[in-house]
Amino acid sequence: MPLHRPVRAEVDLGAIRHNAALLRAHADPAELMAVVKADGYGHGAVPSAQAALDGGATWLGVALVEEGEQLRAAGIRAPILVLSEPPPAAATAMLEADLTPTVYTHRFVQALVAAGRDRGSGPVAVHLKLDTGMRRVGLIEPLWDEVFGYLARSADITVTGIWSHLAVGDEPGNPYTVQQTSLFASGVERARAAGLAPDLVHLANSGGTQLGAGVAGEQAVGVHHDLVRTGIAVYGLEAAPGIRLDGLRPAMSLRSELTLVKPVLAGQQLSYGLRFTAAHDTVIGTVAGGYADGIRRGLTNTGQVWVGGRRVPIVGTVSMDQITIDLGPEATDTAGDDVWLFGGPDETCVTVEEWASWLDTITYEVTCGISARVPRVYR
Ligand SMILES: Cc1ncc(COP(=O)(O)O)c(C=O)c1O
Structure with missing residues (x-):
């Protein structure tokens, strides 16, 4: 379409590719999820997702089922995690679009079980979200063991991922990140003890990916696990003042x-x-x-x-x-x-x-x- 007005946002897809490659190398051996919700933070979800995949991302993250559907309609086949639960009525659409659901409520798990049985396509693969201190969405700690046991026994659900989200991952040296990281590690251990066998454990956003969690006592606390979920850094921008890996380029x-x-x-x-x-x-x-x-x-x-x-x-x-x-x-x-x-x-x-x-x-x-x-x- 001809542009009659000169205002435009120019997006350098080479920068996104480069940033994804840099972040992937920084987090190695962890895999990289490029978070492309909100139309790729305004950069355009589909081209940004493609550029990040070309740069080495292996996962994409979205907030909405609709955002995942948009990526699928554009022909993107990479795994896509929906980062919070949609209303239960969206369960079937999620499975049809081959989106990986995040779960943390009984209500939504039941909706997925019903949708999975209707489709007859076997157990539904989900990522379970633990609340380790963000207190926005996620399964609260007192319920962990009961839910781990329930999901481990379920023939309809397979927990392929366990994750949580950092509240102050972009604040260097904040002990809250160490607390969250430790609680998360204990949650993963308890989940495995209950019989869950997640392939992917993940915690870090851009701040956490770039800063790490810090040191608890004598021990460095790891934060990258199997996968890092980076949004703002993929677009080459600071997660907080001064928090940007050397070499990232604004897109x-x-x-x-x-x-x-x-x-x-x-x-x-x-x-x-x-x-x-x-x-x-x-x-x-x-x-x-x-x-x-x-x-x-x-x-x-x-x-x-x-x-x-x-x-x-x-x-x-x-x-x-x-x-x-x-x-x-x-x-x-x-x-x-x-x-x-x-x-x-x-x-x-x-x-x-x-x-x-x-x-x-x-x-x-x-x-x-x-x-x-x-x-x-x-x-
Ligand atoms: C659950 C989750 N993970 C990862 C991200 C990516 O965060 P950032 O853009 O700080 O890397 C977000 C973004 O808000 C998020 O909600």
Whole structure:
């Protein structure tokens, strides 16, 4: 489709491939799951998944059954883990799409058992999620032994994976990670003692994969196990300030153009609410793209963009479809010139991490927030 508007998110699939290979090598001998939920953190689920698989990922992770179905419809055959339980009514659809369910409630296990019997395709392979301290979803510790025994005796369910999720895996040296890691290891041991025989034990997200769990007493506590589940690092972004393996490359750039350039005199104001007053005569550029594209209103008088080889400030209120930038009194920029909102050709360009700090948020929310009306263009 022709693009009539210059706003686009450029996604470097080579970077995703490279990042997956780097993470796989870092976690070796653990396998790599690329988490591609939320449309690949905004990068596009199908191309991102394919690039990560090409780089060495062997699993994909999604949040929704629909996201798994989308990958299957695109012809992706790799194993796909759905990271939390959908409503029980989705059990049949999960099996039809050959998605690996995560389980932690009796209600959902019963739905899978019924769906599996209807299909007559033998025991349903599941990954059991243990709650080791995140306290969002997962099986709570007092129920572990009873459920391990129940699942070990079940002829309808085969537990092929056991996993948990770190709450502060991106905080170096946080003892909570050591606690979670130890509790998880004891859970896996108890599960095996009860007769379960999971092929894949997994715990680490990007933070945990990159940092490890730390040291408990004299002993290094392993966190990689058989598989690591990385999302943000696959896209080359920091999991938290400073937490990014050397060599990871950001995959997404957000690019637009100047649509209009005009003089503004000292004392003149601009955009909604007149929240910017020119301190001196200057040249203001208008750029295509606004909060409906994910260029959040919080960047008003705070953010910067990269144009003509330099950074300039976003001035005045970010509106739904446009922003205004102060090009400075000597500007020679003209309509049609490239503007990079983040990423771009030079190391002086704005980063997703800077956006996140300006907006008091995390890198994840920046790329997930680039809206569906921004075309993704792949390199
Ligand atoms: C259960 C689970 N595992 C792994 C991930 C990947 O996390 P990250 O993007 O920090 O690597 C997520 C993402 O939220 C998740 O929910």
